[in-house]
Amino acid sequence: MNFETELANGIFCIPECSICKKIVWPPTEFCNHCFGTISLKKGDFIGKIIEFSKQNEEYFCLVEFENTIRIICKMTQTPLIDQSVKITKCGISDGSYFFHIN
Amino acid sequence: MSDMVKVGIAAYGITPFTKNDQKIESSLLESTKNLFDDNPKIDRNDIDAVLVSTNNNSKYLSPILSEMAGIQPKIAHSIESLCNSGTNSIVSAYSYIASGLADVVLISGAERYDSPGQILDWDNSRGEFKHPIFWASIFTKSYKREYHISDEQLALVSVKNHKHAKNNPNAISNKTYTIEDVMNSKKLTDDLKLLDCSRPCTGSASIILASEETTKKLTDSPVWITGIGQKITSAGFTKNKSLSSMESTKLAGNSALQMAKHNISDIDVVEVHDAFSVCEPMALESLGFVNIGNGTSMIRELYDTNNFKVNPRGGLIGSGHPLGATGIAQTIEITQQLQSIAGKRQVDNAKIGLVHNMSAAATSSTVLVLEK
Numbered sequence: 001m002n003f004e005t006e007l008a009n010g011i012f013c014i015p016e017c018s019i020c021k022k023i024v025w026p027p028t029e030f031c032n033h034c035f036g037t038i039s040l041k042k043g044d045f046i047g048k049i050i051e052f053s054k055q056n057e058e059y060f061c062l063v064e065f066e067n068t069i070r071i072i073c074k075m076t077q078t079p080l081i082d083q084s085v086k087i088t089k090c091g092i093s094d095g096s097y098f099f100h101i102n
Numbered sequence: 103m104s105d106m107v108k109v110g111i112a113a114y115g116i117t118p119f120t121k122n123d124q125k126i127e128s129s130l131l132e133s134t135k136n137l138f139d140d141n142p143k144i145d146r147n148d149i150d151a152v153l154v155s156t157n158n159n160s161k162y163l164s165p166i167l168s169e170m171a172g173i174q175p176k177i178a179h180s181i182e183s184l185c186n187s188g189t190n191s192i193v194s195a196y197s198y199i200a201s202g203l204a205d206v207v208l209i210s211g212a213e214r215y216d217s218p219g220q221i222l223d224w225d226n227s228r229g230e231f232k233h234p235i236f237w238a239s240i241f242t243k244s245y246k247r248e249y250h251i252s253d254e255q256l257a258l259v260s261v262k263n264h265k266h267a268k269n270n271p272n273a274i275s276n277k278t279y280t281i282e283d284v285m286n287s288k289k290l291t292d293d294l295k296l297l298d299c300s301r302p303c304t305g306s307a308s309i310i311l312a313s314e315e316t317t318k319k320l321t322d323s324p325v326w327i328t329g330i331g332q333k334i335t336s337a338g339f340t341k342n343k344s345l346s347s348m349e350s351t352k353l354a355g356n357s358a359l360q361m362a363k364h365n366i367s368d369i370d371v372v373e374v375h376d377a378f379s380v381c382e383p384m385a386l387e388s389l390g391f392v393n394i395g396n397g398t399s400m401i402r403e404l405y406d407t408n409n410f411k412v413n414p415r416g417g418l419i420g421s422g423h424p425l426g427a428t429g430i431a432q433t434i435e436i437t438q439q440l441q442s443i444a445g446k447r448q449v450d451n452a453k454i455g456l457v458h459n460m461s462a463a464a465t466s467s468t469v470l471v472l473e474k
Binding site: 025026050051052053054055060062069070071072073074081093095096097098099 | 223225226227228229230231232236239240242243244247290291292293294338340341345
């Protein structure tokens with residue numbers, strides 16, 4: 001299973017090099033450090049809100065996971081800087097990834 | 103570097119920036135025609151290379167432009183790098199000349215208002231927020247938070263650049279605005295108003311670079327490219343370590359100044375890539391014109407003293423942003439400033455100028471130093 005297959009099923013995984021263990025983001029086929037193959041780490045990852053803004057009634061937040069990966073996620077409640085969050089819903093829609101957090 | 107061929111700007115042509123529904127090929131030809139009309143000494147048989155700068159999806163545009171303009175160059179190809187395609191094309195032309203592969207190079211940049219270069223589809227780290235207003239909002243929020251800057255202070259960038267654009271006959275904007283106008287313009291996000299944004303538009307700009315000997319034959323007022331700096335830190339917005347400064351700009355600026363053997367304090371006039379209001383103070387700080395966090399103070403002082411030093415043509419916000427043409431239009435502006443022919447936009451006694459052109463939330467930057 002690759003990252004996008006898992007994501008399309010609503011599962012967020014963290015891509016990691018099977019050789020040097022570096023987290024590789026955005027997900028690709030090979031590690032950008034050692035060109036090792038990528039494996040997927042599953043889990044209930046906790047993210048931290050780095051920055052955010054708001055459009056209409058929804059917030060878009062830059063969220064960092066594992067001190068490495070940064071993703072823009074959607075949130076409905078008022079966010080706080082450094083707030084811990086989890087991905088509640090994710091997937092692929094019209095070719096774009098989407099991530100909702102709470 | 104000292105053994106390199108000196109490369110100069112020998113000629114240029116530009117079109118008005120509009121919302122017109124014009125074919126990309128016609129747009130490219132229009133600025134090219136303007137260039138040759140204004141410079142009858144240039145023999146089209148002497149053009150060794152034709153480079154087209156655009157994000158348009160049409161193919162084979164350099165040979166097409168060559169054929170339409172009656173040129174049979176040795177080298178012809180397109181260059182795409184989102185918003186800094188224009189200056190990247192100039193760097194490529196410089197390299198062809200410096201290497202001896204070409205003596206005279208025509209660079210023509212053009213874009214349509216509906217350019218596909220506005221969205222970087224690959225950058226899935228942005229999730230469903232791929233439009234540039236989202237990275238610009240994150241930058242703006244972070245910059246305001248870090249340096250205690252107000253929306254009104256940032257709105258002055260738009261006020262200043264629209265004021266400058268009023269004196270630029272090719273600018274898309276012919277209106278001036280107050281801070282209140284900017285603040286009351288359509289709210290795109292909590293941190294970004296419509297008038298904080300540059301507008302995609304249709305437009306074209308062309309320039310000819312040549313070796314030292316040929317440049318001197320083609321123009322009585324040559325301008326030389328004495329410094330080039332480029333840096334790519336990533337492609338994806340979320341890889342930016344800082345959200346309130348531009349690392350690629352800092353590194354590219356340092357490289358360009360080092361090559362030109364100048365300090366930032368030597369620069370008399372500058373075009374910076376103000377894709378959004380917050381980009382102007384961030385760029386000024388990252389280039390070293392002012393200490394970090396003080397960019398808006400510098401902008402306030404320039405505005406209050408009617409000083410056109412920064413973005414004299416109106417920047418991207420006032421002039422419009424036809425992506426592939428923008429870097430070339432910026433370079434033409436600085437060239438005109440150094441030639442002292444910028445009219446009401448003229449900065450007194452400008453001898454050394456700088457162009458800052460960036461892409462995709464400052465993940466890459468190109469900086470040129472120009473001298474007369």
